[in-house]
Amino acid sequence: MQLTIQASGKNVKAISYLLAKNPNNLYERKQKGHLVRFFYSKCTDTELDATIFVTPDPLELLQNKSNSYDITHYINDREFAVSSIFTSLIRSALGTALNGLPKEEYAEWVDHRFPFRFEIGPVASALSDQQLKDLFEPMGYEVAISRPEIDYSFHLKDRSSARTLSLSGMQTLQNGLRHLFVLIPVIDNYKHYFIDEKEIEKLERYGEGWLDSHPLRDFIYRQALRFKELYSLVEPAEASSTEAQPVKKVRLNDLRYEKIVELLEGLKPKSVVDFGSGEGKLTAKLGFINGIQEILAVEPSESAALKALERFNKLREKEQFVMPETVWGSLFYFDERLKGKDAIILCEVIEHIDEQRLPKALDTILHDYRPGALVVSTPNREYNEMYDMEDQFRHADHRFEWTRAEFAAWCGERNHQNLYDLEFHGIGEEQALHGHPTQLCIFKRKGALA
Known part of the structure; x- marks a missing residue:
């Protein structure tokens, strides 16, 4: 399971400072038993291509330890699909960019918009191609979806049910990552449980500035929290109908x-x-x-x-x-x-x-x-x-x-x-x-x- 970050144009090398990863070094860490790697294929003043991926440990996934993941007490046997567990495993590696806290001399680039292309996959989701586009297009992305060709030795199917999502658009790095960290669990088929109320706090933190105005906001909350005893209720606005309705989030x-x-x-x-x-x-x-x-x-x-x-x-x-x-x-x-x-x-x-x-x-x-x-x-x-x-x-x-x-x-x-x-x-x-x-x-x- 992997995420690729690409950008081209003037000053894109600044993205490496926001990521807080040296282009000359391979980042490699064990995260809860799984191997997380981050590397650059390109990093120049005008081109950047970086990939973060996880090599899961199947035995670790099957041990069902109570503290295996910050969002689950349960086994997740979806070893290779980009999922909510994928985001939990790479969160530490991308924490500097997610929080917009690079070294002080690079802080000016936090709010700078670059022509990004984010590619995630493989994606296993019950949502249709159009539903996936409806999730990402409101933030200004051009969405491309592909499926790999399959050549079985017997007739089963010609194309994989797994998909790769490519999202292109002008974004800040922080906003781009926050979009992904909120929406990947939304498209994930697997049940991603949680123990405490931190999951809704992540939604509110990573969704700040864009989620409340998203046309599918309620759908996003229902999908992201569909296995949690949490509710997101919209109260009718007492003001005129032209004004945005106030939102009240109520936990069970x-x-x-x-x-x-x-x-x-x-x-x-x-x-x-x-x-x-x-x-x-x-x-x-x-x-x-x-x-x-x-x-x-x-x-x-x-x-x-x-x-x-x-x-x-x-x-x-x-x-x-x-x-x-x-x-x-x-x-x-x-x-x-x-x-x-x-x-x-x-x-x-x-x-x-x-x-x-x-x-x-x-x-x-x-x-x-x-x-x-x-x-x-x-x-x-x-x-x-x-x-x-x-x-x-x-x-x-x-x-x-x-x-x-x-x-x-x-x-x-x-x-x-x-x-x-x-x-x-x-x-x-x-x-x-x-x-x-x-x-x-x-x-x-x-x-x-x-």
Whole structure:
């Protein structure tokens, strides 16, 4: 898998300074087990031809290490196609150019437009030739697409399904690379998962100045984030129709937190326990709910709890903020301090626990701690089809994911003493056949809360 950068004309040698690569030396690095090479075929005052390519290590790709890639917990067996993994492997080598930070004496060339030709391939994509052109032409590229001829010893097909894209146009080097780093994952067929929210931050950083005005902006977001619990929503503009509509990007995590806050505001609890509170993002929001007087953030990970404490300390002086108390603990260890609270929250926690261990943990909460309400959210497995993930979990650490019927049945079984009324909700964009991406149940202890 490779990217070739070509330019001709006056001062193109300056591009080598922006790339921060000496034309006389071969750049060769091991990146997460794979060999990344960068070299120049030509580098003169009027001609430049440079190539960066990756020779993948198939064994490394098959080891499925949790830290193999910055955007995946999963195996990627697409060894040779230009893909989101390709961009992750070459990002370090091209970091100076991507960030527009060459040596000070060459900074004047960062915003200089050169007549570039970028060639990437092989490309394996479900998008048509016209769709590929529609992605790149709005930035001023002339797009050429080619397929290699094939001569099989038996009749199968005459032309490869893999394609090579050639993009020609006047661009700054930084913008050209940023276009590629955003759009290569969009055209990639393979499922490129991620662990945290850094992927959307990359989109926003590399897309700055061009992505929001792209005519296929929403399509680009959907494609780039189609395997992530993230949404990009456009709010209607209150201004005149001739003005650009403001854009609001909403993550599914934020929608979960907003829903839980909304439900708690209706329940009016005075004391709340956030089980599996992690780095405290939801807990911090609970601290601003009117009427809450006590918040316990229960987390088994010391490092996550320390990050949460740092988050809470930054909010300590905010008006009406109730400072949470961090508690080291687990669902599997009884803690007298958690008894009799008005509300307990399990937000995206249960799917990380072995299914056979869950009944005991929930029985402890519902029948020993006896909260006024228990809020439980978890992924809806039916919605995974919308991510093209019918046979896979959304995260490598998930032990299971339930359909809506399975979740409802499980909640009913856990209420075997009939002490609670059950109320179900969906979170995120609803799809007619598959429901919402997240499902939620409130166990309301009869007679406990208004």
